Amino acid sequence: MGHNRKTWTVLLGLLAAAALLVSACGDDDDDDGIDAPAPDATGELSSGNEEEPRESATAVGTAAAGDAPDDDGFPLTVERSDGEELVIEEAPQRIVSLDASATEILYAIDAGDQIVAADLYSNFPEEALLKARLDAFAPSPEAILAEEPDLVLIFSNEGDIVSVLDDLGVEVLFLEPPAELDGIMERVELFGEITGHGEEAAAVASDMANRVDSIVEAVSGADEGPRVFHELDNTLFSVGPGSFIGDLYELLGAENVAAAAGQPFPQLTSEAIIAADPEVVILADEAFGETIETVSARPGWAVITAVREGRIHGVDPDIASRPGPRIVEFLELVAAYLYPELFE
Missing domain, CATH: 3.40.50.1980 (Nitrogenase molybdenum iron protein domain)
Incomplete structure (x- = not known):
């Protein structure tokens, strides 16, 4: 099955919004309705503007500089x-x-x-x-x-x-x-x-770890995590074991409906998702036109609990799909979507 460049970048990525065909994914079908694993992911899906003003090729960055680099620790x-x-x-x-x-x-x-x-x-x-x-x-x-x-x-x-x-x-x-x-x-x-x-990086990593610990502790009292479907694009690529996003859902105690695929970025069938009946749907493709309305209008999806209860949430693909410091913002946001009663 072919997929577009947006899907390619979504999949480690995950994560670009172009419509160029770049590869082909496997077309072997499993009995559970989950397709063969997707190609290597990029972890990057971006809605950014590629035509913004830029520096000349030899210009030095304009961001506020921190301390001068420390040469200790080299080579x-x-x-x-x-x-x-x-x-x-x-x-x-x-x-x-x-x-x-x-x-x-x-x-x-x-x-x-x-x-x-x-x-x-x-x-x-x-x-x-x-x-x-x-x-x-x-x-x-x-x-x-x-x-x-x-x-x-x-x-x-x-x-x-x-x-x-x-x-x-x-x-x-x-x-x-x-x-x-x-x-x-x-x-x-x-x-x-x-x-x-090194010192600045240690501070950033420590702050990330502290925020993660706070979220994990906050959701630890939940009796049972909800079933969740994380949508990378409207061809139903998702996240599973071996992806950092799949790891986040595991940390939050959620039941990832794509986990059964056993692959980092599996492509599910509509039938498999309907049968799994997710209680929450997270859209990492909202910036590309997917909304609660478009999801609700998909054939057969009206019976899904997340659709019936309006628990469909769009997230910024840059935050959700990039393995960097802002991934903690995604963790905090999704925790509130999964366990609203704990974050009221």
Whole structure:
């Protein structure tokens, strides 16, 4: 079954709003109505504007700078997602971030002024829109080299770009998105080490952990978690075990109706969702036209408890689908949707 570019970016991502066909997913059907696993996810679905004003290719970031990078702890050896090791000799000063989540993390730890270029979907904070813009899904070695980077951050090896940059002598850190919430906080701390902002990163990760603990404690008294369906797009891709979003629902004690697929980003059938009867539906595709009205109008969905009781909630896909500091905002928001009686 083909799927559009929005679906591709949704799926680690999850997470882009384009209509370009980029791949094909499996078409094997399971007995429970859940299709074969989707392709590798990007964790990024963005409704950001790709045409915002930007800096020139060699401009330095305009975000308020924090303390100067700390050169202690270098050289630093980091294992990439392809198993190769990258040795970073000193804190990079010209980072190309082809990962919107990485961009958000760098700004959160006061390393935004070390970014010289970012991918098309790096739209938070607003200062990121001023950076030179590069396409992470069709990466151009020439465009990357033009930025004279001392480090390139990549979450997906599109077009074997990692090997291409390796051969060109460019330092590239290929890190796939974390599969769980703890991994996101570890990623924050890692980026702190890499950029020389370890103290700032530790503070961000600690704040995230404290907020997570507060939410988990607040919902721990619930007798039973509700059944929930998390919709990535209107072709019914969802989240399951092995995805950081699936991990969030598990932390909240919810019964994820897509968990039975046993895959990070499964595609469900309408029949399977109706049979599972979710009590809450979370729409990560509201920015792309899905609403309580469109969901309620789907054939057969009128019998679903979430539809009958009006418990269909849209969420900002950038917050819901990016493994960065703002994922805690999503956790807090969804906790209130799942357990409204605990957050009145």
